[in-house]
Amino acid sequence: MYIIEFKDITKAFGSKKILDNVNLKISKGDIFGIIGPSGSGKSTLMKVLMGIYKPTSGSIYFKEKEVLKDSNFLLKVTGLTTQENSFYYKLTVKENMHYYANLNSVQMNKKDLDVHINKILRSVNLYDSKDKLAQNISGGMKRRLDFAISLVHNPELLILDEPTTGLDPKLVDQFWKIIKEVSKEGKTIIVISHIFSELEKNCNKAGILYNGKIKSVTVKRGVDLRKEFDRVVK
Numbered sequence: 600m601y602i603i604e605f606k607d608i609t610k611a612f613g614s615k616k617i618l619d620n621v622n623l624k625i626s627k628g629d630i631f632g633i634i635g636p637s638g639s640g641k642s643t644l645m646k647v648l649m650g651i652y653k654p655t656s657g658s659i660y661f662k663e664k665e666v667l668k669d670s671n672f673l674l675k676v677t678g679l680t681t682q683e684n685s686f687y688y689k690l691t692v693k694e695n696m697h698y699y700a701n702l703n704s705v706q707m708n709k710k711d712l713d714v715h716i717n718k719i720l721r722s723v724n725l726y727d728s729k730d731k732l733a734q735n736i737s738g739g740m741k742r743r744l745d746f747a748i749s750l751v752h753n754p755e756l757l758i759l760d761e762p763t764t765g766l767d768p769k770l771v772d773q774f775w776k777i778i779k780e781v782s783k784e785g786k787t788i789i790v791i792s793h794i795f796s797e798l799e800k801n802c803n804k805a806g807i808l809y810n811g812k813i814k815s816v817t818v819k820r821g822v823d824l825r826k827e828f829d830r831v832v833k
Contacts, residue, residue, distance in 0.1 A: 650670030650673035685699075723750075724743065
């Protein structure tokens with residue numbers, strides 16, 4: 600079953616096309632990588648999917664339901680981790696989680712919400728730091744807190760924009776381990792990155808975005824994405 604489908608998506612700003620007739624299908628449970636050079640349209644594609652940008656033309660289907668007319672629906676079913684920290688530095692880790700739970704209208708009583716948040720914090724190895732101010736945790740913890748926040752409203756689809764930016768190799772491996780564990784819970788994960796080796800190793804599928812078009816989709820982990828990229832952009 601395709602959880603998300605882009606059909607003939609075009610996005611233009613004035614006369615400049617950023618996305619040009621993008622067609623892409625992503626199955627439930629995929630860890631799907633999207634890779635491309637700066638300016639290829641990766642961030643614009645993400646913002647269209649989140650309902651932040653309205654496409655110039657085309658459709659997006661979520662579980663075969665056309666969803667572009669309902670941006671609130673897209674926000675409910677997706678969780679986003681960007682390159683910029685989304686949390687508040689003067690709140691504790693757990694206070695940030697409660698804040699975003701309220702912001703996303705998570706319908707739980709106080710006790711159940713506390714259990715829910717603690718479970719997420721354990722899954723991203725932040726439970727022992729739940730009472731620390733966000734400004735006082737390490738860089739790797741900050742990335743995990745952003746990821747935890749994206750999970751608080753239990754979305755079916757997660758979008759991670761350059762999630763390992765600024766992390767050392769050991770922390771990168773730890774972060775991907777967490778991503779894979781979350782995937783096992785039935786989440787579909789889209790990872791936008793420029794790091795070929797990370798997507799080769801960790802994604803079961805990957806699409807190459809170049810000049811606003813999806814040029815190639817690989818369906819096997821371990822494919823040499825650099826060679827595939829060089830092939831399709833010649």
